[in-house]
Amino acid sequence: MKAESKIKSLEAESTGLEQSSFSLSALSFELKIGYDGKRAANNLTGLGNYSRSLIEALANEFPKNQYFVYSPKVKSAKQIDTFFKQENIHLKLPLQGSFLWRSLNILKDLKRDEVLLYHGLSHEIPILIQHTNIKSVVTIHDLIFLRFPKYHKFIDRNLYEWKSKSACQRADKIIAISKKTKADIIEFYNINPDKIEVIYQSCDDSFKTAFDKSVLDKILIKYNLPEKYILNVGTVEERKNLKLIVQALKTVNEDYKLVVIGKQTPYFKTVEQEIEKLGLKNRIIFLKNIPFTDLPGIYQQASVFVYPSFYEGFGIPIIEALYSGIPTIAATGSCLEEAGGPDSIYVSPTDIEGLSSAINKVLNSANLQEDMKRKGLEFVQKFNSPLVTKQLMNCYINILS
Template identity: 30%
Template sequence: MHVGIDFTAGAWQGAGIGRYTRELISAILAQSSTIRFTLFYAAGFPGASPPPYLHEVQRLCTSHPHTRAVPIPLPPRRLTQLWHRLRLPLPIEWLTGPLDIVHAPDFVAPPTRARTLVTIHDLSYMVHPECAVPGVAAFLRDAVPRALQRADVIVADSESTRRDLHRLLNIAPERVSVVYPAVDERFRPLPPDVCEPVRQRLRLPSRFVLFVGTIEPRKNLVRLLEAFARIDPTTLPDGSGRLFLVIAGRRGWMYQPVFEAIERLSLRDRVQVLDFVADSDLPIVYNLAQVFVYPSIYEGFGLPPLEALACGTPVVTSDNSSLPEVVGNAALLAPADDIDALSDRIARLLSDGALRDRLRQAGLEQAQRFRWEASARQIIEHYHSLSTGASHEASTRAFR
């Protein structure tokens, strides 16, 4: 069996789908010594800067002899235009050779004669179009229905996304397989001697509430800032009167209102905005936080709350979309549009040591339910099912 995997997101994107792709494909390769893999990816124009996670492609190919890489000498945007906007019938097999299966971890698959497995992470661009980049939303509205029509297997990140596919795109639930993302083993409770050097290097405060994610409207950061501003740190048991909010994530789109809110609420001295945090530092930053808050308006899954739970950090998150599915009974929930409720939940966790301890233990247990090895096994089962059903059709399938 020969499986081609679109690794473009894994090669270029730091968070979100990029991390999902790297973690899942690494786990799949580790369990599939009898399957041949080709990782194809947009590599950028010749002579331009290489993808920031090219080393991950190289590591996977070096670690797994049954895996090779095929760089495509175009940047991701240009490749998307060729395959999905102009719809040029240039099958990926022209570059990779014959494939039995094409695995597309990022919404759409390239033209191919092979059977396809396509992952849909969320339908946020339909549920909350006001939070999406207009050009990206327009592309997904056009490309995703076509990808779903052609897909042999549709994978969703959660039951919530499976319901959205049925409700918004009329995809029969039985066509959709839920394969949960997971949390890597490096996200775990860590001792102070490991954490303190990173606190000093990143200049993190001694006591802080943490948010991790892209700075964009869907993450609901303006309401988080308003909720944080309502907490009087002098009333908290610590007694120091000092409490900070740390926002760890790159600026995405329409991020200006977040920085305007920091000024409007006079929080400049109490809010620290980090840029993207390196993967090696992220578990430590979770460990250092007193509380992790993720007030998102909508998520197809939401890795950061799960990562925080795995690190033993108490979590407050929204009660919408997939988030209750992810955190179970191990976090405090609040409506995304209720600033008072969000502020109350944060203050409760900061004030109630017994509640923090209970949620810390529940969070560690909840996180154990989501392992990349289990997710990889589900995908591998789909590979075998597709391969068994595709062998007699391979020579006659039209480009799709």
């Protein structure tokens, strides 16, 4: 079936999709969709997890389509190897060298593979794609490099801005991962709001199933975790604001320790100095390079999850915590209220006393904990993979129609 007839079939069968319970997975056509796979094929956290989860969910929900993942190279790792074993997900490496491939030469490969739509999963798309018959989508996760330029080097900041602004101008559609990110795109890049669609992220399905007690016990022993602990997950960098948790911990119930999971940056020295100053070395445990398969088990045994970041595009760790049935405390000022919902607790990212009070409030009330767990789990269903995946496929259909 030629591309034109596929699109007509697509348009006819998708009429009234949003107003009905019509099942997209029942469609009889086959689409060939391309993705910027640099992160999916090489990163084991963050954007790598996002990219693989998104493509894998589409491949499962709409198995008749073919999903081409374009990357200049591929890393050998269990997560990545498993991802590419799926029958309708295809790794595409450069045929004639990787220099400028993702930005320019990839267009030859997209045309050869008869790709109808290309999705740039992290802020960029090929430079001249707007001059081809291939439709394009770009996902913008955040514009933190413009909102908080001090967190980025001058050269990096300007490169990020050029790539993302250019992609927003040239793409047929922009996907923002939160309402806050959409507002930032409009403010900084003066983009027509109608061109931007908010489609939230989900988290890996492994966070959505409770581990057996025997597995949880093994994880506690493996990482020498305390029986009671507060959890924080994320890169140890200034924007994530770990120092505030350390400062608040001084007046938090001493029966609880703080467990921190994340890559350490130079900011870690600032945190270390604060820990030493407050005499909290014995109450804080730092974990690095945790296998992804163990992470849900560490979440599920935490007493409370704390995420006081100054600014985020969305906040996937909050989604992971809510799915894990953990009361969550986050910061005001960006989009974390979107991720955490009305029954999580929010404090200013500069309020030490407020954070300490909020943590103690949760830890000292079993009723509050159960209420936050139940309502948080109800709220987070709006980010469930099948729902988000259908929204994304509907976005593709509307672009191609």
